[in-house]
Amino acid sequence: MAQQQLVYSSKINKIRSFALLQVFIGFAFMYGGILSKKIEWLMAIFMIVGLLFVIFSCVVYFWIGMLSTKAVPIVCPSCEKPTKMLGRVDACMHCKQPLTLDKDLEGKEFDEKYNTRKYRKEAKRKAKEYKK
């Protein structure tokens, strides 16, 4: 088994690189379209697929913009640079330091599962049971 790397990148950065990848894939398809312009239907398919990728990446970029407004700006405790976090757990954009907004999760191992709806429901249920 390959060595497992426990490096978490910030969600905004992840989505951003995903969108960038989409643009490249889109242009690769369009380039394929230019190369195959002798076969009209093939060129059309390449162009349409490429265009869809580019449009989709624009949507993703727009989505990042929306998310960024919702993200909580904080100063990273380990590198002291300003960063933004999404959800209950996220990683610092600069030093990949795992961060949490939830006091209950402090000191716990960083896990993406803390952001899932299922986990939140479970936590709520447990909290209710505890009160009884």
Ligand SMILES: [Zn+2]
């Ligand atoms: Zn940091």
